[in-house]
Amino acid sequence: MADPVLLTISGSLRREATNRKLLAEAARVFGAASVVEGDLNLPLYDGDAEAAEGIPAAVQALADQIAAADAVAISTPEYNKGPSGVLKNALDWVSRTEGNPWADKPVAVMSAAAGRAGGERAQMILRGFLVPFQPRLITGPEVHLAGSSKEFSAEGRLTSEQYEATLAKLMQKLRAEMLR
Template sequence: MADPVLLILSGSLRKEATNRKLAREAARLFGPAEVVEGDLNLPLYDGDVEAASGIPAEVQMLADQIARADAVVISTPEYNKGPSGVLKNAFDWVSRTEGTPWQDKPVAVMSAAAGRAGGERSQMILRSFLVPFRPQVLPGPEVHLAGSSKEFDDAGRLTSEIYTKTLTELMTQLRAAATTAR
């Protein structure tokens, strides 16, 4: 059987964002897989644009990536006590595409933030954003990476044993869910 397809999504657009690093570290700990990194740099959702021009190509590509994936990792920052607008915008756009790409999809949610709670609030809200799409969101273990700018080495690997252990457990559960769903 071919390796599973793992889609990773970072709610931060910055190239060196700690959420991008966390999602990539999750992919490494997931094990052998075809890893696809989704691009959430999408136009703002506008119903008038959709009516005039249809679904933008980059939005359709993201919806197709979600549909093709055996599992998805979403890593969210915490901006003003919530997930990024980038994530919400992506969910809004994908909801306008044909089909139900998220339905029954195994999803692991995690967060990285500068604060001491590690994005706990944004992760809780992100989970509620996913409810209408009916994916299989894993309940845990929860990964809330606090003080995230200090938690990665130069190679982008987590330096804390406790975070690595928790993320490894979450990725083991995601891989099992992906295997079952196949």
């Protein structure tokens, strides 16, 4: 059997974002998989632009990645007590594509943030945003990486055994749900 496809989606566009680093660690502990990174550098959703021009190619590409994935891992920062705007924009755009690529898709959500709660509020809100799409959301363990800029080695590895163990449990549950 070929390796499953794990799609990672970072709610941060920054190349060195801790959410990207967290997803790289999630992919590592997930185990054998073809890892694909979703690109959220999309135009702002605009119903008039959609009516005039249709679904942008970059949006359709993301929707196709979601549909093709065997499992999805999403990591969001917390901006002003919620998920990032680019992540919400991507969800809004993908909801406008044909079909529902999220339907019955195993999805794990995590967060990395500068604050002491590690993006807990953003993660809770993101889970609510996903409910209408009816994925198979993994309910825990929750990974809220607090003070995230201090939690990675120079090589991008998590430095806390506790965070790594919790992340490994979440990824084990994602893999099990994918195989269900």
